[in-house]
Amino acid sequence: MVIEDQFRLMVKRHEGLIRSVCVGLSRGDMDLCSDLMQEAVTGMWLRFTHREARMFAAAQGVWVYWQTHHFASQALRRWKTGSMTPGDVPDVAVEESAEEALALELAADLAGRERQLFDLLRQGYRNEEMAERLGLSLATTKRVRASMLASMRRRAAALGMTTDTKHNDDGEE
Numbered sequence: 001m002v003i004e005d006q007f008r009l010m011v012k013r014h015e016g017l018i019r020s021v022c023v024g025l026s027r028g029d030m031d032l033c034s035d036l037m038q039e040a041v042t043g044m045w046l047r048f049t050h051r052e053a054r055m056f057a058a059a060q061g062v063w064v065y066w067q068t069h070h071f072a073s074q075a076l077r078r079w080k081t082g083s084m085t086p087g088d089v090p091d092v093a094v095e096e097s098a099e100e101a102l103a104l105e106l107a108a109d110l111a112g113r114e115r116q117l118f119d120l121l122r123q124g125y126r127n128e129e130m131a132e133r134l135g136l137s138l139a140t141t142k143r144v145r146a147s148m149l150a151s152m153r154r155r156a157a158a159l160g161m162t163t164d165t166k167h168n169d170d171g172e173e
Contacts (some may be wrong), residue, residue: 036072043071114148
């Protein structure tokens with residue numbers, strides 16, 4: 001299979017993921033979303049090599065997510081500064097890293113204690129410190145953390161990504 005066909009297959013396989021990232025960045029504006037999808041796919045094509053073509057589907061999903069976020073955010077920045085298409089483009093947090101954007105996307109459905117724990121984890125708190133701040137026992141904190149990570153893995157799977165589950169979810173090295 002030639003590289004162009006492999007690229008088309010990858011885009012078709014991950015079209016829902018590309019759309020969901022662009023819908024989020026466009027805040028539901030479907031015309032803007034369509035433009036962002038075109039920018040993202042064009043940018044990915046320019047970076048697509050035999051290495052990306054050989055990635056297994058789950059790794060391609062992660063690559064597609066990061067590339068879509070990167071190229072769509074760049075397009076929004078260019079349009080906002082007027083260095084490309086003029087227009088009223090919504091404000092977007094364009095300074096966040098791809099990893100931060102991915103974490104926030106995976107945590108989008110978290111609520112209650114899981115969301116509180118996620119926010120504390122992002123600030124660098126350890127299990128013991130989170131338990132104290134939230135008024136929970138260490139065992140409860142670990143259970144909520146495990147539940148939070150399971151929820152984030154389900155979200156990743158729904159977006160077409162897989163996660164490495166070999167690490168310890170208790171935060172212990």
